[in-house]
Amino acid sequence: MSFKHRLFNCAIVGALFLSLISSSVGAFQTEKFNITADMRAAMDSISANSLRGHLSFIASDLLEGRNTPSRGLDIAAEYIAAQFRRAGLEPAGDDGYFQTANWKTMEPNLEGFELNIQHDKETISVDEGRVSISLDKALDLANAVAVKVDFNDNAALAAMTEEQMAGKVVLTEMPDARRADQTQRTQIFRAQNEFFLKMNTLKVALVISIDRTGQPVAVASRMIDPENTSPPRRTTTWPMITVHDGRAARMFNAMKPGATAAIVSLHLAAPAEKPLKLRNVIGILRGSDPQLKDTCVLITAHYDHIGVRADAPGDNIFNGANDDGSGTVSVIELASALSSLKQKPRRSIVFMTFFGEEKGLLGSRYYGRHPVFPIEKTVANINLEQVGRTDSTEGPQLANASMTGFDFSDVGLIFKAAGELTGINVYKHERNSDAFFSRSDNQALADQGVPAHTLCVAFVYADYHGAGDHWDKIDYENMAKVNRCVMLALVMIAENPQPPKWNEANPRTARYVKAWKQRHGQ
């Protein structure tokens, strides 16, 4: 991709009037933008070393990949809050800078656990230390009849009837998707999902999977959002007990497929519920204009990643330096730079980092339901993802950044204009720009009607969701430059009395336009 590289002339002091490309989508005009000396100094304060310092902590092994929920995630939240405090942002949560989601976790409860499998005059009692439970309710079975099923035998599965299977225990041997490599994992998950849907329609009591490779895998506790009334996603709550026990494997080998003479008894207590606090981190830089300060621009990133995989060989900490430590420390750096302005922008700027993006936009959806700044007064959301690494699988992305949903609203062209002034080529990625729109937290704000986009430097890179996403692979000079572009775009939006608008001419924006109109009583 070609781009024009325009350096800042730092020697120029005083107000600069730069004619920008005429970018008028809807009502938004950015024809002349005044970069003051104050703004230039603030932009110059954004430094590669500062970003490197923050990210080397956020993505350190100590934080164990910032899984949601985890202690590493909580430490990251505390660090971000400390940096917002240092920048002098106004706290905007219910607990200082923290917006607290009071959720619960549900963990398997092995108290009084008993699992007996009887076959051919032999009975084995499976120890609680040799099982992995993915069943989120209590279950008692007394002498349930077992059926041996080949998980891959589609013909046999298709032939099964509810009459034959209801209330029975299915014994099978299921591959552990978490041990498979990434290319196979999706396929295994899909096959398992189909299998469980089938078992569900047959009303089987329980699936027992025999694992001969050995060790129980710690089952992540399940998070419960008390506000979420929709049923849990089936893929996270397969009613299955995996048995890691050589005796059970031998017994399984001795059985013929189909109806067996095996009998299963089980006592499993109801899962234990524990309170869980999850946190978005939010600070405000108040606007300077008496009217416009009641409106805001939202700059966001997710501070969680995918944690540790106990079963991964070698380095098993998924540090998520680029995804999305890079966005997180950019929000911190932008808070610091924008706070240093002597003349604050006219609109308020809200800085926020979300929990739980990797688990399905949890933090941003929570914010969408509990906005601290009214949604109808939130004029835009700029979300930052993967802005640190330039080594995209598509080749180097120096001084290049793409906006998702580039032509869904005015925001793409505002960023393009800001990029012209800061040496960043902000472009529409022909394939990914629209396809990635739904893949980050901007989607949660867009669903509320707010023009919301994600800025990204490398959509895909070698260590994406890999253990090797380390902080020393980031191009910090480039990232600082991207941050200066973001800062300028934020100021452009915050200074302009005309808020960005969804592009109604693009049919893909229909649902967002509808949400926007509802919010604005239209």
Ligand SMILES: [Zn+2]
């Ligand atoms: Zn991400």
